[in-house]
Amino acid sequence: MKKAWKWLESILLLMILLTIIPQNVGAASKTAPKVTDNYLQKVKQKGELIMGTSPDFPPYEFVKNINGKSKVEGIDVEIGKKVAHDLGVKLVVRTMDFDSLLVALETGKIDMVISGMDATPKRAQSVDFSHAYYKSGQDLLIRTSDKNKYHDYHSFAGKAIGAQTGSLQATLIKEQAKKVTLKTMDKDSDLILGLQTKKFDAVAVDTATAGAFAKNTSGITAIPSGFKVDSAGSAIAFHKGAKSLVNAANKSIAEIKQKDLINQVYLPKAGKYLTNGKNQKAAKASNSMWAYKDFFIAGVGYTLFISAISVFFGFLLGAILALMRLSHNQFAHTIAKAYIEFVRGTPLMVQLLFIYFGLGLIINIPALLSGIIAVALNSAAYVAEVIRSGVSSIAKGQTEASRSLGLSRSATMRYVIMPQAMKNIWPALGNEFVSLIKESSIVSVIGVKDLIYQSRIVQADTYRGVMPLVITMILYFIITFSLSSLMKVFERKMKHD
Known part of the structure; x- marks a missing residue:
């Protein structure tokens, strides 16, 4: 009986130890966590x-x-x-x-x-x-002429306040300024331009940022926002x-x-x-558009490079897709049709973000390459339909006559159909190439330093919203007008031939 009690005591003691030790280990792990990530x-x-x-x-x-x-x-x-x-x-x-x-x-x-x-x-x-x-406070930027009109966000009932997309300020306006209309933009420089052109009545920004804009932008001043902020800071x-x-x-x-x-x-x-540590005259000279000519030149270079590569691969892939869609092979026809309809039915912005961010989970594609791929793949779908319509416009008698002369299907397409189709679709192709140059500006959202990206840099650096846009418009017009004129020269030669 005594042996039984001793065994029972030993078992109880072991059970107590087993319950206490893990708790102590767990408590130790809580007080001194180990970082195991790489x-x-x-x-x-x-x-x-x-x-x-x-x-x-x-x-x-x-x-x-x-x-x-x-x-x-x-x-x-x-x-x-x-x-x-x-x-x-x-x-x-x-x-x-x-x-x-x-x-x-x-x-x-x-x-x-x-x-x-x-x-x-x-x-x-x-x-x-x-x-x-x-940690900084929250301010509102307003036009200097409205300084006596507004005091904080409560003064803007029925008015519009701008804020950066996804920012804390946008959230504060939604949650606290219920009677205010919120307008968001991606860039603070665009918000300042919107304030100057009276698109809205104030811009909500961080206090330090408000001070920088108010000091460097004429006609703008800062006032306290009055927002209650639940944030530890930046x-x-x-x-x-x-x-x-x-x-x-x-x-x-x-x-x-x-x-x-x-x-x-x-x-x-x-x-x-x-x-800039300069006097007023020197500062004015440094903010002239001529001082930023290298920025615009670099932007034009990137835009032309992206457009040229995208046009080449877009036309190549578009021609292949058009032939696949015209093919009697049901599988090739279905693949081409599905691709064309899907790409034409989704925004280029979404395609660009998916290639850069979505595929980034699998493979790290640089921003410039992502932009070229997105623009080229998008253009290919439209080029395919242009080429298909051109081929379909050629009378069936042309094909029948060629085949009766002994030409193969591929030879008929190469020497008879395509030369005539190209003459018919050349103006449409020209329009597509011009559109591609303009649509390539979307790559700026992922940090590609094209013309739009450079113009935004100049806006932010000079605190001048309109003039960089005017310069950018003129440069895009020069590029597209030059391309349109070149396409018309080739069109006249084709008609002459």
Whole structure:
């Protein structure tokens, strides 16, 4: 009996130990979590930290013309440099629209987002934030002539306020300014232009940004917004689960705060770039459109390059699709028809974003290549229908006569049908090529430095909204008019032949 009790005591003691030990281990793991992700290791292996930003948000990030070259500067860039330096890697800055930043982060195009982004609870559901590195208030930019008319957002009942798409300001207006009409745009420079041209009555921005715009844009002033903000401040966003990078960034941010680098170094440096450190006459000369000629030339170069490559491959693929659709092979006919109908039935913007971001989950395609692929694939569907209609317009007697003379089906198509079809469809092809040049401007949304992208840089850098657009319009007209004239020369030669 005593042996039985001893065995029973031993079993009870063992059970107690087994229940206590895991709890202690669990408690230890809670107090000292281990970071097991490999995000930091990957960054160090490739030797670069890719930062995504939308450079139209001074003094956080903005583009400046430095010795004829565009360069992204601002508080956020300095913070990015600090984090990269502490990791022992090189900082690479990639620019894109603000509402595309988190998508780029999710698909692995960038390693972090530093773009004056507030760490809100909603955003924290999809990304991991560092500690806040800077907290600023919220202001409203208004026209100087309306200074005595408005005091805060309550004064804008029945009026329209503009905000950047996907921004904290847009959310605040939706949630708190119920009687206000919200109008969103992708770029702050477009919002300022909208304010100047009376498309809306105010623009909601960060206090630091409001100060930069008010100081450098005539006819605009800033007033307190009156919004109640539930945000810790601006923070660095990382991929969900990238705790190793978050911890590394927090160490850098702690040093930045300890030394007060933002107020002592970063803000003064950004201020010098914004004012150029020049007198009024020199500043005016540096903001002339002629000073930015290299930007427009570079934009024209990118636009022509994208258009030329896209026209070549678009025509090649379009011809193949047209022949497939005209083929008696049911499988080839179905594939071509499905492709043409799908591409023509979906917006080019969606196709571009899918190739750049969607396929980015599988393979990392550079922005320029993504733009060329999207424009070429889109154009191919329209070219295919143009060629098909041209071939169908040729009388069946032509084919029958050729076959009766002993020509094969392929020879008939090559030597009899296609030469006549090309004469018929040449004007339509010309229109498609001209349209392609204009539609290629959409690649600017993923950061390709085409003509539209460069014009936005000039807008942001000079705080002049209309003149860069006028220059861009003129340049596009010169390009398309030249192409149309060249196509007409070939058309006349075809008619003569």
